[in-house]
Amino acid sequence: MSTKRIAPSKISYTTLMKAFAMSGQPKLANRVFDEMMRDPRVKVNLIAYNMLVEGYCRLGLTKDAKRVVSSMKENRFYPNVATYGSLANGVSLARKPGDAPLLWKEIKERCEVKKKGECEGDSSNPSLPMLEPDEGSLDIS
Template identity: 25%
Template sequence: MGGFCKLGRIRDAKQLFFRMQACGQLPNSHTYAILLDGLCENQQLSEAIELLREMEDKKLEPNIVIYTILMEYLCKAGNVEAARNLFMGLSSRGLHANVKTCTIMISGFCNSGLICEAENLLGEMEEKGYSPNYVTYNTIIRGFLHNNEMSRAMGLIHQMVERGFCADASTMELIVDLLSKDKVDPALLPLIKRSL
C-alpha cells in the first residue's frame, strides 16, 4: 500500500486495503496511517477524513501520528480551521500534542497570517513542558518575517540563539534577502553569525 501511495496510485492502494479486509486481514492503526498519508499526499483530504472517522467508528483509536498527518495536510491545503479543530480535540480523545504537532500548527497559523495564535501556541508549549526545537523556532521566525513582524522575529532569533539553536538554510536565505533590501535591522547579522 505504501508503495502504491508513493507512486500516486491511490486507487490501487485502496483496492489492496479492501482486499486485505475481504481476506480476513483487519487493518491496524499503522495500515490506516499509511493509507491516510497517501490520501493526503494525493490531495484527497475529504477521503482521508472519512478514513479517520472509519477508524474512530471501529474503535481503533487513531494515535497522535495519524492526527498530526491530517493536521499537516489540512494546513498545507489552507484549511487551518479544520486543523485547529482536530488539534483542539486531541485532549478529549486522550491524546497529547507533541513538538511536531505544535510546529505544524504554528506553521499553519503563520501561513494564514494568524501570528498571535502562532505566538500563543509557542508559549503554551513552554507551559506544558515540551520545549520548542530548532524546527519550531525556524518555522515561527520565517512566519513572522513573511508577515512583516520584524521586531517579533528579532526577539525569537535572540531566544533561539540563547537556547543553542541555529537558523536553518531557509531562514538564513530569507534574512539575507531582507537584509539586502534593508527590511531588517543590520544588527541582526552578528546574531545570525553566532547561530552558525
C-alpha cells in the same frame, strides 16, 4: 475510522493536522489538536504543536502561532529548530520585522544555554532546555 471503530493514533492525528495546516486551514488543524488533547489513548507531542505553529505561520498569523508556543511551553514542550523556522517564516509573511530581533534573541539564548552547560557541566537555567540546531536544519531556502 470512528465508524469502523479504529482508534486514531498520534500519527493519524498529526497527519490530519498537517493536511489542514498545509492547505491553509489552521483552525481545523487546531480542532484536530483539541480532539487529540482530549483523547486518553494518545499523548500530544512536539510534532503536533509544530503542526499548529506552522499552520498559523504559513498564513502570517504570528499572534496565533505565539499563542500556541506559549501553550506549548506551559505544557513543558519547548520550541525546536522547526518551530523557530516556522516562526521566522511567519514573521516574514506577516511583514512584522520588529518581531525578528525578539525571535533571534530567544534562539541565541537557547544556544548559549548549551555552551554554558558544556563549560560548566550543567545548564544555568534547568527549566530552559538547550537548542541543538544542525547545519541541515538551519538551511532554509
